[in-house]
Amino acid sequence: xxxxxxxxxxxxxxxxxxxxxxxxxxxxxxxxxxxxxxxxxxxxxxxxxxxxxxxxxxxxxxxxxxxxxxxxxxxxxxxxxxxxxxxxxxxxxxxxxxxxxxxxxxxxxxxxxxxxxxxxxxxxxxxxxxxxxxxxxxxxxxxxxxxxxxxxxxxxxxxxxxxxxxxxxxxxxxxxxxxxxxxxxxxxxxxxxxxxxxxxxxxxxxxxxxxxxxxxxxxxxxxxxxxxxxxxxxxxxxxxxxxxxxxxxxxxxxxxxxxxxxxxxxxxxxxxxxxxxxxxxxxxxxxxxxxxxxxxxxxxxxxxxxxxxxxxxxxxxxxxxxxxxxxxxxxxxxxxxxx
Amino acid sequence: xxxxxxxxxxxxxxxxxxxxxxxxxxxxxxxxxxxxxxxxxxxxxxxxxxxxxxxxxxxxxxxxxxxxxxxxxxxxxxxxxxxxxxxxxxxxxxxxxxxxxxxxxxxxxxxxxxxxxxxxxxxxxxxxxxxxxxxxxxxxxxxxxxxxxxxxxxxxxxxxxxxxxxxxxxxxxxxxxxxxxxxxxxxxxxxxxxxxxxxxxxxxxxxxxxxxxxxxxxxxxxxxxxxxxxxxxxxxxxxxxxxxxxxxxxxxxxxxxxxxxxxxxxxxxxxxxxxxxxxxxxxxxxxxxxxxxxxxxxxxxxxxxxxxxxxxxxxxxxxxxxxxxxxxxxxxxxxxxxx
Numbered sequence: 001x002x003x004x005x006x007x008x009x010x011x012x013x014x015x016x017x018x019x020x021x022x023x024x025x026x027x028x029x030x031x032x033x034x035x036x037x038x039x040x041x042x043x044x045x046x047x048x049x050x051x052x053x054x055x056x057x058x059x060x061x062x063x064x065x066x067x068x069x070x071x072x073x074x075x076x077x078x079x080x081x082x083x084x085x086x087x088x089x090x091x092x093x094x095x096x097x098x099x100x101x102x103x104x105x106x107x108x109x110x111x112x113x114x115x116x117x118x119x120x121x122x123x124x125x126x127x128x129x130x131x132x133x134x135x136x137x138x139x140x141x142x143x144x145x146x147x148x149x150x151x152x153x154x155x156x157x158x159x160x161x162x163x164x165x166x167x168x169x170x171x172x173x174x175x176x177x178x179x180x181x182x183x184x185x186x187x188x189x190x191x192x193x194x195x196x197x198x199x200x201x202x203x204x205x206x207x208x209x210x211x212x213x214x215x216x217x218x219x220x221x222x223x224x225x226x227x228x229x230x231x232x233x234x235x236x237x238x239x240x241x242x243x244x245x246x247x248x249x250x251x252x253x254x255x256x257x258x259x260x261x262x263x264x265x266x267x268x269x270x271x272x273x274x275x276x277x278x279x280x281x282x283x284x285x286x287x288x289x290x291x292x293x294x295x296x297x298x299x300x301x302x303x304x305x306x307x308x309x310x311x312x313x314x315x316x317x318x319x320x321x322x323x324x325x326x327x328x329x330x331x332x333x334x335x336x337x338x339x
Numbered sequence: 340x341x342x343x344x345x346x347x348x349x350x351x352x353x354x355x356x357x358x359x360x361x362x363x364x365x366x367x368x369x370x371x372x373x374x375x376x377x378x379x380x381x382x383x384x385x386x387x388x389x390x391x392x393x394x395x396x397x398x399x400x401x402x403x404x405x406x407x408x409x410x411x412x413x414x415x416x417x418x419x420x421x422x423x424x425x426x427x428x429x430x431x432x433x434x435x436x437x438x439x440x441x442x443x444x445x446x447x448x449x450x451x452x453x454x455x456x457x458x459x460x461x462x463x464x465x466x467x468x469x470x471x472x473x474x475x476x477x478x479x480x481x482x483x484x485x486x487x488x489x490x491x492x493x494x495x496x497x498x499x500x501x502x503x504x505x506x507x508x509x510x511x512x513x514x515x516x517x518x519x520x521x522x523x524x525x526x527x528x529x530x531x532x533x534x535x536x537x538x539x540x541x542x543x544x545x546x547x548x549x550x551x552x553x554x555x556x557x558x559x560x561x562x563x564x565x566x567x568x569x570x571x572x573x574x575x576x577x578x579x580x581x582x583x584x585x586x587x588x589x590x591x592x593x594x595x596x597x598x599x600x601x602x603x604x605x606x607x608x609x610x611x612x613x614x615x616x617x618x619x620x621x622x623x624x625x626x627x628x629x630x631x632x633x634x635x636x637x638x639x640x641x642x643x644x645x646x647x648x649x650x651x652x653x654x655x656x657x658x659x660x661x662x663x664x665x666x667x668x669x670x671x672x673x674x675x676x677x678x
Contacts, residue, residue: 008671012560012606015671036573037496038421038556041488044386052378053430053483054466057474079377091392093481095434127393127481131676135396137474142432142466144392144483149380157376217377221351234375267351332347332354337470 005100010130019128023106027113028123032089040124042089045148050085052076053144059337061108061139063182065174065193066269068141069111074198074269075220075339076143077119081203082216082272084155085147090116093127095140108139119198121145147200150207159214160235164303165281167274169202169288170195170296171247172224176266177255179338189255195293197270202291206274210284215275220339222330223265227273228315229329232303238310241301241327242318264317265330267338275303344439349469358467362445366452367462371428379463381428384487389424391415392483398676400447400478402521404513404532405608407480408450413537413608414559414678415484416458420542421555421611423494424486429455432466434479447478458537460484486539489546498553499574503642504620506613508541508627509534509635510586511563515605516594518677528594534632536609541630545613549623554614559678561669562604566612567654568668571642577649580640580666581657603656604669606677614642 008015025033032040056072066074073090080087092112096105116123153159174195181189199218206213215235219227224246232239248256248263256263270293276284281299288297306312315327347354364372371379395411405413412429419426431451435444455462492498513534520528538557545552554574558566563585571578587595587602595602609632615623620638627636645651654666 006671007675010560010675011669011672013565013669013671016560017668035495035497036569038418039389039391039424039484041422041493041495042386042388042390044388047381047383047385047487049381049383049386050378051381051428051430051483051485052464053432053481055432055434055468055481057434057468057470082377083380085378089390091390091483093392093394093483095394095396095479095481125391129394129396129676129678131396131476134473135476136479137470140434140475140479142392142394142434142481142483144390144430144432144481145378146390146485148386154380156374156380158374221349221355226352230375329356330350330352332345332352333350336346336349337468339468 003102005096005098005102005130007098007130010128023109024126027109030122032124048149049146050080050083050149051146052079054079055140055142056339057140057337058179058339060182063194064178066196067108067111069108070115071196071269072141072143073112073115073119074196076145077121077198077200078218080145080147081200082218084151084207084213084216085149086204087121087145087147087200089124089146090121091125091144092123093142095136096130097136097138098130098133100138119200155213155216157215157217157231157234160231160237160275160303161214162237162303162305163278164214164275165278165299166239166241166301167284168298168300169272169294171249172268172271173248173252173263173266175269176335176338177252180335188258192251192255195268195270197293199272199293202288202294205287205291206284209287210280212280213274213276217273219268219271219273221267223267225264225327226330232315233313236312238304238306238314239301240304240316240318243320245298245300247296247298261334265334342441344435344437344441344469346437346469349467362448363465366448369461371461371463387488388485389419389422389488390485391418392481393418394479394481395678396479396676397518397678399521402533403517405535406447406450408447409454410535410608411480411482412451412454412458413535415482416460416537416539417557419484419486420539421557423490423546423552423555424488425543426460426484426486426539428463429460429482429484430464431462432481434475435469436475436477437469437472439477458539494552494555496554496556496570496573499570499576499614499642500553501576501642501644502617503553503614504617504638505578505580505640506623507637507639508611508633510588511607511610512587512591512602512605514608515674515677516591519674527597531590531594534607534609536632538611538632541627541633544626544630545623549619549626551619552613552615556612558610558612559606559608562606564603564666565669571654572652575651577643577645577653578640579643579655579657582659584637584639586635586637600673604673
């Protein structure tokens with residue numbers, strides 16, 4: 001194999017075929033992918049499915065706790081899961097810069113393959129484009145996932161109801177700070193690792209063992225505060241959360257203090273918000289705490305009837321010192337290119 | 340709406356929501372997309388589906404006969420169709436450069452929406468990432484499509500059989516030259532338009548009215564020659580085609596002569612190869628000629644038993660002057676970034 005990527009590797013000709021065989025087929029191997037047709041032929045148990053797509057442009061490509069490859073698997077597996085679905089198949093489309101170090105591409109593909117196997121999904125089809133040097137930043141990847149819906153009605157952002165409990169699967173802010181620390185070589189952030197992880201096993205247990213899950217949503221870009229605002233807006237409710245009860249690791253809290261960042265707005269890649277009727281909250285928390293990636297799960301707040309002073313779509317934070325303040329949706333990005 | 344794209348528009352916060360509402364929801368509007376959940380909830384008639392993904396990095400973004408938006412719809416609709424499937428749903432993921440002209444993004448999204456409506460598919464979920472200036476070339480888009488399989492066994496690259504007829508739905512090379520002409524301002528290529536078009540209606544009629552379709556494949560990157568080599572290799576057969584019978588528009592042939600390009604290796608975005616048992620060839624050709632985008636369909640060759648001097652996986656061209664020569668797979672790209 002050559003050491004650096006050539007434009008020819010995106011041509012559809014022999015050079016493309018070698019790239020696919022030597023890197024992608026080797027790391028993603030499965031019978032569907034091996035057919036190498038224009039599309040993958042798939043068998044799903046039924047036709048009620050969830051489908052989601054995300055492009056990944058994170059920089060740097062490798063960071064403590066993960067890399068763009070595993071992130072691209074976890075992120076899309078999680079988005080499909082948030083409809084209460086069992087993710088089954090992924091596609092991946094690479095946009096690569098001419099001159100890319102092939103060993104780096106091989107490491108990313110190996111990480112994607114391993115992440116897919118751990119999450120129990122197959123990468124069934126793909127695409128590779130190579131653009132001339134300077135036309136993209138090393139490597140972008142877009143994954144799309146599909147999965148079978150496990151319940152009808154499915155969890156949805158519009159289904160939060162007054163009286164529901166708001167549960168969070170663990171501590172927030174690690175992913176955003178881990179990427180920032182690596183990118184800007186901030187040594188005081190050493191030791192913070194991304195939480196990038198697949199949440200489908202936890203979701204499947206919530207759906208099948210607890211049931212009646214109203215909302216599942218992973219607080220990625222925009223963080224917990226923005227995601228709760230989205231849910232409150234979609235459901236036409238208000239939401240109150242306790243600052244004290246939201247878990248934040250000590251090193252993340254310290255890093256945020258130094259940088260003037262708010263962990264409530266930092267991206268997470270392995271956490272979910274679960275909104276359930278209050279009577280289901282204890283069972284849901286137990287399942288979350290028993291799951292991988294959910295040991296720090298906790299009850300963080302409630303959905304409430306919108307009535308003055310709490311308007312529909314608003315999120316209220318009960319602060320540590322006993323006050324209440326509005327937690328607005330982020331306007332823009334605290335940190336760009338974290339996913 | 341602001342005039343140029345800000346990094347904040349990829350943040351997941353309010354600026355992202357405005358971008359989605361003002362551009363994407365407006366042009367792609369449908370009930371599934373409007374839910375704005377992490378994934379789209381879809382109902383398919385059954386669970387036997389085709390799924391395909393492609394990234395589009397074509398430059399320039401607008402070219403005679405199309406643009407990156409309509410191309411991203413047609414390309415993926417066609418890839419799903421090539422398994423003999425009826426495409427139903429698309430997702431789209433944008434990677435955008437900070438500072439992008441918003442009017443340009445609006446034109447691309449409008450073109451995507453219109454192309455999806457014409458092809459009868461819905462854009463049900465999406466993603467937007469914004470990278471800092473210089474980190475990508477204006478706009479890349481990745482579409483992923485799913486559709487219901489219409490036959491079992493489905494057409495596949497591995498199903499060509501000796502004796503089968505090789506049919507081509509029309510003239511080749513227009514897309515590759517149209518993009519090149521626009522990019523390099525080659526005035527002698529004026530008048531050549533991309534053939535970018537959705538082929539799903541033609542495929543559906545072939546599947547339902549003719550049946551027993553062995554192979555469908557659209558000769559995009561690498562052109563007719565490379566695609567036939569892939570099929571011959573996957574099926575373990577040889578293939579002979581008549582140079583004389585392969586339609587090439589006069590202006591494309593003239594442009595290729597000047598540039599030293601071979602139309603057999605140029606990309607097409609609205610053509611398909613259909614391989615059927617000889618007894619089905621007349622019926623298939625009739626359906627193709629009656630379809631939009633298929634009026635110039637023609638019989639171009641046959642699948643033959645691999646026996647010396649024709650080895651398995653080889654494609655042989657019967658030349659205009661009566662000779663025979665091997666038509667190899669392209670090694671690399673004649674023209675980069677044409678899709």
